[in-house]
Amino acid sequence: MKTSNFVAEKLEKLGLTVKRDLAMTGLRADIDTGKEGPTLAILGELDSLILPNHPECDKTTGAVHSCGHNASATNLIGTAIGLIKSGVLEHMCGKIALIATPAEEGIEMDYRKSLIEQGKIGSIAGKSQMLREGVFDDVDLSYMHHLSSQWGYIDHNGCVNKKIIFHGKSCHAARPQNGKNALNAATLALNAIAMLREYFCNDGNIRIHGIISNGGDSINIIPDNVTMEYMLRAPSLETILALNERFDNAVLHAAKAVECEATVETLNGYMPLLDDPVLGKFIGNLAEELFPGIDYNYNRTFLASCTDMGDIATVIPAVHCYAPGGSGTSHGIDYYISDKESAYVKSSLLSATAAMELLFGDAAPAKEIAARKKDLLPIPEYIRIIDKINQVKSSKDL
Secondary structure: OHHHHHHHHHHHHOOOOEEEEEOOOEEEEEEEOOOOOOEEEEEEEOOOEEOOOOOOOOOOOOEEOOOOHHHHHHHHHHHHHHHHHHOHHHHEOOEEEEEEEOOOOOOOHHHHHHHHHOOOOOOOOHHHHHHHOOOOOOOOEEEEEEEEOOOEEEEEEEEEEEEEEEEOEOOEOOOHHHOEOHHHHHHHHHHHHHHHHHHHOOOOOOEEEEEEEEOOOOOOEOOOEEEEEEEEEEOOHHHHHHHHHHHHHHHHHHHHHOOOEEEEEEEEEEOOEOOOHHHHHHHHHHHHHHOOOOOOEEEEEEEEEEOOHHHHHHHOOEEEEEEEOEEOOOOOOOOEEOOHHHHHHHHHHHHHHHHHHHHEOOOHHHHHHHHHHHHOOOHHHHHHHHHHHOEEEEHHHO
């Protein structure tokens, strides 16, 4: 909340009205040109990671921006300063929605699930929750800049999150025949999950990874309750849904095979990120004009990681851009901002310039890109799909 308040206060000092408490800690402030035209959303992320060993972490909470979201939030402020202070708004039309988004990092799942159970949120990711709340209902196109070691934009996987509980019957470990070993069910499930990989071996972007978060309570007791947590990543919604179904079947039948029971709770994480190529090329060309000699990555690689910008790009033409300035291991204790001018100033310059060019005059470039929205999912249909993913299955129903 401290970060959210900091960003809100900076925007308010620029004369903007800030809507707070969106998706709990997010915010939106609009720069309105006063002339009819498209609504462009520029996003900046707020959240951190928990890395108590990072030299820059908060000593009380362990929170630290070892992914560069502090640069993303600063970009939002810098973009606002550039647009408002330059006087360029009188030559533009439409509206710029500055949106600071929370909860992009996939952490603290039990806490987020508790918020869902309390009815405070419906999605575990901030941008997805903002879509639920109508924050993007009037948005026609969108982009953001994330700290990296390069200029460019790159597609990402989507993912779902799993919590599996195996239920058995405890007994003295010296007489295992009197119980039902939940750890055996988990072990068989691990082998079944491993064997699933050959069904998807032609897609090198799929990732299936997890942990046993509770394997029992005492060495001399046959465990009756074992918990696993998993994440499934894939590059398309179709593949995610197929992988999701096969994963559940493998786990639930593995439990049955050793006379135990299991429940699988699934929470939608992020949709696959498919950047809009027209908007991506537009921003890339501007970057090459502003910073001659750069090597701009026009989506020529693919990242197996995930981001909830994928949820935005599922319903609105959008690009998750990268700006250089970060060094070290992303999400690691050696990650830091090595080039502050690039991370803060140059990324803000590109972001503000892109907004100006998109909405200049009659906003012809923005209108062309916004028209591509008709080929994407309507927001209500997107919500229906992710709500269908969010469910609990039990081996008792087999």
